[in-house]
Amino acid sequence: xxxxxxxxxxxxxxxxxxxxxxxxxxxxxxxxxxxxxxxxxxxxxxxxxxxxxxxxxxxxxxxxxxxxxxxxxxxxxxxxxxxxxxxxxxxxxxxxxxxxxxxxxxxxxxxxxxxxxxxxxxxxxxxxxxxxxxxxxxxxxxxxxxxxxxxxxxxxxxxxxxxxxxxxxxxxxxxxxxxxxxxxxxxxxxxxxxxxxxxxxxxxxxxxx
Ligand SMILES: CC(C)(COP(=O)(O)OP(=O)(O)OC[C@H]1O[C@@H](n2cnc3c(N)ncnc32)[C@H](O)[C@@H]1O)[C@@H](O)C(=O)NCCC(=O)NCCS
Ligand SMILES: Nc1ncnc2c1ncn2[C@@H]1O[C@H](COP(=O)(O)OP(=O)(O)OP(=O)(O)O)[C@@H](O)[C@H]1O
Numbered sequence: 509x510x511x512x513x514x515x516x517x518x519x520x521x522x523x524x525x526x527x528x529x530x531x532x533x534x535x536x537x538x539x540x541x542x543x544x545x546x547x548x549x550x551x552x553x554x555x556x557x558x559x560x561x562x563x564x565x566x567x568x569x570x571x572x573x574x575x576x577x578x579x580x581x582x583x584x585x586x587x588x589x590x591x592x593x594x595x596x597x598x599x600x601x602x603x604x605x606x607x608x609x610x611x612x613x614x615x616x617x618x619x620x621x622x623x624x625x626x627x628x629x630x631x632x633x634x635x636x637x638x639x640x641x642x643x644x645x646x647x648x649x650x651x652x653x654x655x656x657x658x659x660x661x662x663x664x665x666x667x668x669x670x671x672x673x674x675x676x677x678x679x680x681x682x683x684x685x686x687x688x689x690x691x692x693x694x695x696x697x698x699x700x701x702x703x704x705x706x707x708x709x710x711x712x713x714x715x716x717x
Contacts, residue, residue, distance in 0.1 A: 516641030
């Protein structure tokens with residue numbers, strides 16, 4: 509297995525790069541999706557969230573009201589830390605299991621773990637390569653406002669809840685510049701895929717037997 513940790517700020521283009529790598533043949537594991545799964549009705553994490561934030565964060569059908577909880581936690585660092593302490597361990601455990609399963613299914617798989625909070629959440633999977641998508645803050649905010657309908661203040665609050673660009677690029681083996689055209693992002697993703705395949709081939713031919 510070749511394990512890529514893919515991270516980047518909100519709306520920086522992680523999913524766009526992950527989708528391209530998936531089209532090339534990578535297995536894609538998405539931390540945002542896992543974070544939704546571990547708080548489905550009936551899970552211990554959802555029970556812990558209700559205990560911490562009250563039943564006002566539930567919808568009438570018993571599922572989590574994500575907009576309501578988002579409004580609470582992205583306005584207050586302490587509340588966000590409480591939520592993270594509930595959700596992150598569950599995501600860490602589930603992602604570890606899924607990565608192990610991908611390797612068991614195909615020892616030669618390239619696995620992309622797409623995780624917005626790689627820097628913030630002490631993710632310590634044994635990555636072969638850490639890739640960071642990097643766009644200017646104004647591009648992130650503009651995408652959140654124009655494409656996802658957030659109001660500018662909420663968009664800024666989400667960006668501010670995350671590590672800054674410098675902290676992320678400091679841990680990167682590869683930085684993908686996602687501040688330009690989509691075509692420029694795609695060509696960098698294609699070059700990354702070619703590099704990973706070449707590294708895998710080199711490892712394989714160095715292997716005895
Ligand atoms: C607060 C919640 C309910 C808001 O849900 P919502 O559907 O509006 O957003 P969604 O989960 O799709 O996240 C969108 C983006 O917000 C950013 N974001 C989400 N959680 C966090 C966080 N704890 N800290 C900083 N940024 C975050 C990420 O860039 C993410 O890609 C939800 O984000 C959540 O449960 N967050 C805590 C878990 C978490 O850290 N998830 C991120 C990956 S593990
Ligand atoms: N050069 C670019 N590279 C990547 N995405 C771009 C670029 N220009 C515009 N975009 C747009 O920006 C958006 C980026 O969204 P994407 O879901 O890929 O980001 P993300 O980092 O995964 O976000 P999130 O943290 O919310 O999961 C997409 O709608 C994409 O079309």
